[in-house]
Amino acid sequence: MKNRVIFALVLCTAYALCSTATASESIEQNLTAVRVYWSKSSETDLVTGFAGDFDASRESNYLIGANWGRKYSDTLFGLPLPMTANVGVQYFNERGHQNDAYGVTAFIKAHYDWRLPFSQKHVRLGLGEGLSYVTRVPLSEQRDFAKRGGAQSEKLLNYLEWTIDLPLRQFASIDELIQGRVEELNLGFFVFHRSSVFGLFAESRGGVNFMGLGLEARF
Template sequence: MTQLSSRFLSVIFIILLPLDALAQGSYRNLDPEDRSGELSLGFSLRPQTSPYLGEDYRRDWQPMFIYTGETFFFNTNEAGWHLIDNDDWQLDLYAGYFYGGYNEHSIFWSETGRDDDDALDGMSRRDAWESGFALTRKTDYGRFKLDLNADISGAHEGYTASAEWSKVFRFNRWQVEPWFAYQLFNDDKSNYYFGVREDEATDTRNAYKIDEATDNWEIGTAFRYQAAQHHYFGLNLYYTIYDNKILDSPIVEESTILTANINYRYEFNDLSNPGPDGDVYNFFFNNPNPWSMRVAYGYTTDSSFMDIVRGEFERNDDGTSMGSVFLSRQLTERFMWLPIEGWAQAGVARRFENDIQGDFNEYVFAFKAYFTKFPWSNTVKTRFGFAEGLSYATKVPAVEQRRNDDRDRNTSHLLNYLDYSWDVSIGDIFRQKDLKDCFFGFSIHHRSGIFASSDLYGNVNGGSNVNTLYVECIRS
């Protein structure tokens, strides 16, 4: 594998990594034995009480992207590889995102019940990328897991060790999974998120250092329900208890956290047919469904997403631009019982920053829906498309940096991705049958923090838009 392809796969892996709250409980929206190889799209709502002084609760919304392969997997709260997976043992190498950070300028914080006298004023902590191993023993009495992970992003530079018991009870369309876990944060991690440095001390906030590991506990239950072939609902309730050394911090008011997670996902499982040789279906390596390649180029604009939809295409003064290549694979011919095609897509974009900063890459994973049943489509096939996904930029685009600096807001490399497009068949326009499945069109390449509503995107309020023209060809 070339260095470029290795780097691309690594970044695609990163943008599909998990999301978690300050508490360590997972979304648990999947059967832990699911190896179906299916892709799912969904969303999650998470209200949570907060341990911090002056803050009553947090709330969060975020999309979910899921793949349950026999070897590789990703879920809203974890991604990685099953190194060992049999009836008795499971060993996973995984990576994930720990949400313990905070930022005093975040809209997320100001809208969730803080007092005017902010206990965290002038303080800031980063979230962390963490990676590790999880060893699970499978028995009739449940799953017993040992887990060890460490910070790989240079945020808290600590580690977490945990031991967990869980068991899934299955009742037709229902699943109930209770669990109990012990978690050990080492002193680096505990002190980073709950300590107060000397230069952060004020008249009302003393310096505080946690110089030893903290013992934390968690207990919860997940409820899962399959309503129909494609529709899955989940409710996860869990209670986290922090060590007294955390409670003694001057910025901490409560040692317990109650979290609820409500989630829904749509599983694309109606095209999981055997491959052409009768082999077991695999989305990546044995998939008879059509695929496509799209090549696009366009210019950055200061117009909002809705202004562009209404017909405003003004280029911004920075003179920045973007080129991209996307690969897509069809998931379904009818989405939500409607005549809408569903596709999974991954792309690489090159951001050209016009000497404002160095050029850089952006990596995208998304689900895209196409509507094609227009009255004139038998004459000139026309598609309207809309995509939802994740965008990871190796640098923050200049237009995003400028806008957030003006408003004194934080930025993020990882943001929500939307794509809005219209295209027509080149073959139908020029009466060339061999080009019938090639399309020329316009799209909006959009990155945003969803109005600072999601912890996943660093509570960023704002983003960027690029108007692009593209050619896309479909192949069977």
């Protein structure tokens, strides 16, 4: 019963996010984005993981996922940071250590285009915050909690998403291939992070990073 209530909470959050995005559709055209990604479990902490430090978990487990997002604002607290509402689904491959699992995420995400020094090129940074629900807690996440006095994780945790994307239409050869098909095509670094926020969502602090690559199409 508890799991059903938690899952319903995530779905309600996702519905609220999508409703907000739909109501704001008049902001501009071409607001929809779809991202597919693959990432592997890492032992690194949140900050070093966001910086690209990767230390593969001994389980070698990984996830495959897809996100759908829609822009709902051009600013965040008055700052020029475009905001999107997003929902995602994931498949967790546990490599035979336990049964595989499925997950769902609902989150908002801020975006920032950063021009590279001494260049006309830019990268697109993204930071998302929301909720993550899984049908079975990944084993690498279980280990991270267990080493803190035998604590246990929860299926519902806080979710952070970090992306560093390279917009491919900056390159003439690629622009010619995708022009008229998509507004933008981004390829980049992707971090999927679940955590208890220092014990807010579980009995102890703990979490897990999955780090990998993502491909996003904006329409």
